[in-house]
Amino acid sequence: MDLKDLYQEIILDHGKNPRNLGKFDNYNKDAKGNNPLCGDNVHVYLRLNENKKVEDIAFEGHGCAISMASASIMTDMVRGKEEKEVKEIISDFLGMIKEKDSLENNILKDDEKTKLMSLSGVKQYPMRVKCATLSWHTLTSALDNSDQIVKTEE
Amino acid sequence: MNIDDIKKEFPIFDDKIQNNDLVYLDSANSSQKPRIVVDRIYDFYTKEFSNIGRSVHYLAVAATNLYEQTRVSVQKYINAKDKDEIVFTKGATEAINLVANTFGQKYLSEGDEVLLTELEHHSNYVPWHFLRNAKNIKIEFAEINDDGEVTLEAIEKKITNKTKIISVSHLSNVTGAILPIKEIVQLAHSKNIPVLIDGCQGAPHLKLDMQDIDCDFYAISGHKMYGPTGIGVLYAKKKWLEDLPPYQGGGGMINEVKKEGITYGELPNKFEAGTMATAQVIAFNESIKFMEKIGIQNIEKHEKELLDYGLEKLRKNNSVNIIGNPKEKGGVISFTIEGVHPHDIATILDEDGVAIRAGHHCCQILHDKLNLPATARASFGVYNTKDDIDKLDEAINKCKKIFNL
Numbered sequence: 039m040d041l042k043d044l045y046q047e048i049i050l051d052h053g054k055n056p057r058n059l060g061k062f063d064n065y066n067k068d069a070k071g072n073n074p075l076c077g078d079n080v081h082v083y084l085r086l087n088e089n090k091k092v093e094d095i096a097f098e099g100h101g102c103a104i105s106m107a108s109a110s111i112m113t114d115m116v117r118g119k120e121e122k123e124v125k126e127i128i129s130d131f132l133g134m135i136k137e138k139d140s141l142e143n144n145i146l147k148d149d150e151k152t153k154l155m156s157l158s159g160v161k162q163y164p165m166r167v168k169c170a171t172l173s174w175h176t177l178t179s180a181l182d183n184s185d186q187i188v189k190t191e192e
Numbered sequence: 193m194n195i196d197d198i199k200k201e202f203p204i205f206d207d208k209i210q211n212n213d214l215v216y217l218d219s220a221n222s223s224q225k226p227r228i229v230v231d232r233i234y235d236f237y238t239k240e241f242s243n244i245g246r247s248v249h250y251l252a253v254a255a256t257n258l259y260e261q262t263r264v265s266v267q268k269y270i271n272a273k274d275k276d277e278i279v280f281t282k283g284a285t286e287a288i289n290l291v292a293n294t295f296g297q298k299y300l301s302e303g304d305e306v307l308l309t310e311l312e313h314h315s316n317y318v319p320w321h322f323l324r325n326a327k328n329i330k331i332e333f334a335e336i337n338d339d340g341e342v343t344l345e346a347i348e349k350k351i352t353n354k355t356k357i358i359s360v361s362h363l364s365n366v367t368g369a370i371l372p373i374k375e376i377v378q379l380a381h382s383k384n385i386p387v388l389i390d391g392c393q394g395a396p397h398l399k400l401d402m403q404d405i406d407c408d409f410y411a412i413s414g415h416k417m418y419g420p421t422g423i424g425v426l427y428a429k430k431k432w433l434e435d436l437p438p439y440q441g442g443g444g445m446i447n448e449v450k451k452e453g454i455t456y457g458e459l460p461n462k463f464e465a466g467t468m469a470t471a472q473v474i475a476f477n478e479s480i481k482f483m484e485k486i487g488i489q490n491i492e493k494h495e496k497e498l499l500d501y502g503l504e505k506l507r508k509n510n511s512v513n514i515i516g517n518p519k520e521k522g523g524v525i526s527f528t529i530e531g532v533h534p535h536d537i538a539t540i541l542d543e544d545g546v547a548i549r550a551g552h553h554c555c556q557i558l559h560d561k562l563n564l565p566a567t568a569r570a571s572f573g574v575y576n577t578k579d580d581i582d583k584l585d586e587a588i589n590k591c592k593k594i595f596n597l
Contacts, residue, residue: 041543045536045594054531054595077552077565078535100565102533103595166539 043159044166045103048111053103058096058113065094071176071188073168078105082113082176090121102169108157109173115150121181128174134158135170193490199575201226201482212545215580220365220393220524220571221549222415226482229419232475244470245444245461259470262477263460269480270400270410272427276459277402279426279433280473284392285315287411287426288359290463291388292319294436295357302328305354309334309342309371310561311364314554316390316411320359330354336561340367340516344375351383358387362394366555366567367516368499368524370398377407386432392416396573397495397522399488402427418574419479420472426463433459440465491574495523498572502581509588511597515567523572526553529588532595534568540591546584 065083072079078101085093095113100106112131116124123145130143131154141151160170175188199205204224205214216224236258242251244259260275267275281287300306306320310333323329332355334346347358358380363370373389380387386408394400395412402410409432414423428436438445438456442465447455456462483491502525506512515526529537534550541548550568552559559565570584 041540041594044539050595075551077556077559079565102535104536106533163539166535169535 040159040162044163046156046159048153048156049103049107049159052107052110056097056106056110058110058117059098060096061098062094062096065096067180067183069176069180069184069188071172071179073101073105073172074189075168078102078169078172080105080109080173080176082109082173082180084177084180086121086181092116092119092121092124097173099173101172102166104157104160104166104169105172108170111153111157112173112177115146115154116177119145124177124181128178131157131174132171135160135167193486193494195494195575195577198486199577201228202575203227203230205575209545210542215544215546215583217546217548217570217572217576217580217584219396219416219573219576220553220569222421223396223418223573224575225420226418226478228478228482229475232478233420233471236471236474241471243467255470255474258474258477259468262473262480265477265480266412266425269484270395270402270412270427271404272402274430277427277430277433279428279460279463280468281424281426282422282469283415283424284390284411284413285319285424287409287424288316288388288390289319290426290439291359291409291411291428291436292323294439295386295432296320296323296327296329297437298435300327300329300356303330303354304356305330305332305352307332307334307347307350307355307358307360309347309360310336311340311342311367311369311555311558312359312361313365313390313392314556315392316359316361316388317557329356333557334360336367336369336558339369339518340364341369341518341520342371344372344379347376348379351380351385355383355385358385359390360387361390361392363397363522363524364516364518364555364558365393365524365571366526366553366558366569367518368521368526369516369518370394370520370522372520373407374405377405381406393522393524396483397492399492408432414472414476414479417476417479418482419476420469422469423472423476430459433463438462438465442466444468486574494574495572495576498576498578498581499523499525501578502570502572502584505581505585506588509585511592512588515562515564524569525571526567526569528564528567529591529597531597532591534566536595537568537588537591540594541584541587544583544587544590546580546587548584 068083080099084095087093242255244256388409392413396417410427412425415421445465538550
């Protein structure tokens with residue numbers, strides 16, 4: 039295990055200064071997620087336009103550097119993408135965090151994939167995987183209009 | 193007492209954990225186990241095992257005697273008047289649930305109030321919350337002050353003529369505050385209100401004398417007292433155990449079972465339904481002996497020294513914010529570092545073998561009050577040394593370095 043794999047500069051940067059933090063007025067989908075283990079929580083807001091494209095996305099919440107960075111990078115990455123693409127990215131990311139060595143989607147550019155791969159260090163820290171995946175599960179829930187609050191225990 | 197010798201009695205410290213010497217600072221969560229406790233479980237299962245209570249063969253009688261010996265040891269250890277005032281449970285959580293459930297059934301009705309405090313562990317809130325739903329009772333919380341203490345005055349302020357029971361912690365698992373439980377009991381009794389003490393953090397660290405404290409109920413967790421998991425104790429005054437209905441039904445707790453009706457067993461069997469955690473209860477006797485051999489006064493003194501040393505060291509460490517400043521405080525230091533989330537602190541410390549806990553420590557009400565989602569917590573046991581605290585301090589510095597603080 040190496041802490042440098044977990045706390046890469048990009049994670050520390052996004053963790054300290056999360057992008058897209060806050061809430062905007064005309065969102066039409068949102069969902070809440072929390073981690074009962076630690077009390078961390080996230081609320082994802084997004085606006086899907088008539089072409090099912092993510093016009094805007096933001097999140098509120100608090101948590102560790104990993105969860106903040108993950109939400110920050112995620113929101114950056116899915117803005118402007120179509121719902122179908124977003125779902126593919128989510129599934130690819132979750133697969134990578136759980137088992138795969140790399141990302142397989144053809145939607146993200148190489149530099150975006152590199153950015154996302156910076157979160158792969160959590161694989162070595164099973165207790166911290168939930169920190170990285172909470173906002174992604176919450177985004178799925180928002181897209182699916184689920185009223186259920188996402189819990190990392192599930 | 194020689195801590196190095198005491199530490200040698202704990203096998204967990206024999207080997208490296210992830211290539212590090214273990215610095216175990218999570219005893220408020222659960223303590224490590226001395227060899228005699230672990231061996232006792234092995235010996236019981238390999239040489240002496242039988243179920244207790246019913247059969248008349250040699251092993252059954254011997255096991256029953258061993259089981260009952262622990263009851264007497266606990267009785268003496270906490271200075272209860274009668275051995276029948278000791279009920280074994282699966283933990284302190286079950287002990288509190290037992291009281292909330294049976295006392296609630298018999299004595300609580302709509303509009304009645306249960307008085308807790310803001311620093312209670314979830315296990316001393318959720319069981320009462322069940323009654324809020326089932327019986328429409330009210331739950332009141334005595335407030336903590338700025339030092340993270342609950343004073344006698346804070347309790348008094350929330351007592352009304354509807355207060356039917358008071359249930360409070362002996363020692364906070366977050367701020368370390370030791371509550372004035374004897375005074376709380378006196379005050380409550382002057383108003384005819386019974387008192388339950390959640391002794392999870394009290395029993396492993398403080399001298400206990402049930403007859404002196406005079407509380408009605410006291411809940412104990414075995415695994416925080418160098419004992420096995422799966423074992424706890426409910427101390428209750430005999431009059432309550434006789435008066436309250438049984439908690440769980442099953443074998444062992446009955447007197448006579450007929451199609452027309454059932455009569456319940458004598459104390460303490462009335463509250464011990466089904467096959468209990470026999471091996472753990474028997475091994476728990478060794479935990480009590482272990483603590484008696486060192487002496488609770490010596491444990492208290494040692495942990496106080498560690499606490500003073502730790503507080504001084506961490507206060508000097510710039511940007512560490514210590515949660516609460518109670519005058520009477522047990523061996524718990526909860527803290528935050530400006531700019532680093534407690535989970536990140538815990539992961540970074542773990543890399544150097546420093547095991548702490550991060551999160552809300554099952555005290556969300558308290559963390560809401562403090563306006564903190566989570567804190568990091570270092571808590572002490574008898575095996576900790578000043579060297580452990582130095583390593584904690586070094587690891588905190590490493591943490592600050594990683595986060596460029």
